[in-house]
Amino acid sequence: MGxxxxxxDDRLIHGQVVVGWGQPLNIRFLVLVDxxxxxxxxxxxxxxxxxxxxxxxxxxxxxxxxxxxxxYASDPRPGILxxxxxxxxxxxVREVKAIGSVNLGGIHHRAGRAEKLRYVFLTPEEEHQLxxxxxxxxxxxxxxxxxxxxxxxxxxxxxxxx
Amino acid sequence: xxxxxxxxxxxxxxVVVGHGEFAGGLxxxxxxxxxxxxxxxxxxxxxMTPEDIEGTIREQLTRTGARVIFxxxxxxxxxxxxxxxxxxxxxxVLVSGVNLATLLDFxxxxxxxxxxxxxxxxxxxxxxxxxxxx
Numbered sequence: 216m217g218x219x220x221x222x223x224d225d226r227l228i229h230g231q232v233v234v235g236w237g238q239p240l241n242i243r244f245l246v247l248v249d250x251x252x253x254x255x256x257x258x259x260x261x262x263x264x265x266x267x268x269x270x271x272x273x274x275x276x277x278x279x280x281x282x283x284x285x286x287y288a289s290d291p292r293p294g295i296l297x298x299x300x301x302x303x304x305x306x307x308v309r310e311v312k313a314i315g316s317v318n319l320g321g322i323h324h325r326a327g328r329a330e331k332l333r334y335v336f337l338t339p340e341e342e343h344q345l346x347x348x349x350x351x352x353x354x355x356x357x358x359x360x361x362x363x364x365x366x367x368x369x370x371x372x373x374x375x376x377x
Numbered sequence: 378x379x380x381x382x383x384x385x386x387x388x389x390x391x392v393v394v395g396h397g398e399f400a401g402g403l404x405x406x407x408x409x410x411x412x413x414x415x416x417x418x419x420x421x422x423x424x425m426t427p428e429d430i431e432g433t434i435r436e437q438l439t440r441t442g443a444r445v446i447f448x449x450x451x452x453x454x455x456x457x458x459x460x461x462x463x464x465x466x467x468x469x470v471l472v473s474g475v476n477l478a479t480l481l482d483f484x485x486x487x488x489x490x491x492x493x494x495x496x497x498x499x500x501x502x503x504x505x506x507x508x509x510x511x
Contacts, residue, residue, distance in 0.1 A: 228452065230396055264460075266452065
């Protein structure tokens with residue numbers, strides 16, 4: 216079992232994660248990797264309240280997640296690891312060679328970002344970071360919900376107008 | 378941001394926000410049943426960052442004076458945004474898991490305050506869920 220999905224999603228814990236992926240994959244634990252959330256008891260309580268009782272949630276900053284990854288990966292239950300941005304996932308991937316694929320679940324519009332998919336907007340720097348991830352041997356695909364087609368990074372970067 | 382208002386003169390009492398077209402559909406149903414959709418502001422959070430969702434709800438609360446937020450899913454982004462707003466303004470009331478019975482009770486309420494109306498409406502909404510059959 217262990218981590219079934221490594222997801223980048225700026226909404227962190229929300230309906231698509233808890234219900235959309237959580238139910239079909241029978242997810243029993245979440246690892247929320249975010250330096251800001253991990254440092255705030257209030258933020259941790261906020262996300263804890265959003266998780267159904269059958270799911271356990273772990274909070275970690277990136278450094279802690281790197282240190283504890285083997286423990287998450289060997290958990291007998293199926294889980295999802297989530298970061299809120301590409302940089303955090305990139306830092307994780309650099310140190311954890313076992314991560315073979317990354318899911319782009321939601322990177323929404325913000326100044327400087329261009330639309331690639333309905334739920335993926337990227338700055339040039341973020342595009343570069345994703346290309347680096349793939350160059351490091353990690354499969355990067357965009358897929359907001361399980362019933363959608365997983366789109367390879369090359370297709371994502373070309374955008375929907377192709 | 379997608380915002381819709383009913384066309385009547387009533388001051389909105391609550392913001393309804395949810396996934397996809399959920400809020401618009403629910404408020405449209407309120408309008409069809411009793412013509413009181415103008416008591417509710419519809420927000421959709423499609424394509425928005427968490428910061429934008431929170432900012433948009435705050436804007437609408439300020440603009441309308443509404444003190445109640447209805448959201449669809451306890452784990453949803455709108456609910457998390459609303460909880461952040463409540464942290465700053467404990468006078469706001471959040472009702473998560475809203476359904477049509479909840480909103481109908483709310484818009485007809487004669488309670489002394491919108492927050493009291495929201496609490497009563499939530500109880501009505503819970504009671505409206507029934508299972509028929511073996």
